[in-house]
Amino acid sequence: MSIAMPFAAGTTLLSEVTVAVQAAGRTLRERHTPHARGVSLDEIVAEIHANDDAVLEVLREPLLRARPGSQWAEDELAGGALPSGEWWVVDPAEGNINHVHGTDDWAVTATLVRDNRPVLTVVHLPLSGDTYTATAGGGAHLNGRSLKVSAKTALGAALVGTGQARPGEDERTLRRIGDSVTAMLMSGLVVRVSVPATLQLIHVAAGRADAFWQFSDVRSGLVAGALLVAEAGGTVTDMEGGPWNAGSRDFLATAPGVHTAALAVLASV
Incomplete structure (x- = not known):
């Protein structure tokens, strides 16, 4: 079930975005520890912001450069409709709370949203090296292999x-x-x-x-x-x-x- 019209510029842009997100993932992986960081709420929040800042420093400009005219959705916790046009909706540390607690359920994500519908996405899991990608009309893939949802009916x-x-x-x-x-x-x-x-x-x-x-x-x-x-x-x-x-x-x-x-x-x- 497609949620957007086919994205004609997908192949070239997808390669550029994948390179940028994987590079950002290396930054986040370097910051990972096998133990929790921070005890108080203030300390935990500070660690979360530090992760975000470190990743955005290497991710934001390459994405904006890859898609001239695109805009940046600043607040990763924001909801509601975006203005018309193309927007980068990025989570520099999706699962940040897991990252700062030393667990492994976290990723770097970057999605291009056109008129409130996602048209291209890259999700990179730095610890496993897995990269999930999709473009509107171009299918979904894990490390280049096609993905297909479950056939369950019950x-x-x-x-x-x-x-x-x-x-x-x-x-x-x-x-x-x-x-x-x-x-x-x-x-x-x-x-x-x-x-x-x-x-x-x-x-x-x-x-x-x-x-x-x-x-x-x-x-x-x-x-x-x-x-x-x-x-x-x-x-x-x-x-x-x-x-x-x-x-x-x-x-x-x-x-x-x-x-x-x-x-x-x-x-x-």
């Missing part, structure tokens, strides 16, 4: 997941997350609750998981995975089943065979 056999999009969500959203997990525990096979969103969505795109949902409009955690899942043959919508874009209030990405059932479960919360 939600009761599905591995599904969700997670919070940002710290400090409002109480209604947090309770809704909890209620949705309970509902899915009763309907799916296994439910994963983890961050970041992108690292769950790459598993959906690769057919290793079957669904991911989030009650959020945080763009940086969704645009990359949305394009990967769609280009791998998955279904990407909002919680009402309508087409998803960067301005949507919530998000659901699934293997096509479980989308209707997942949507029905989530509609109950």
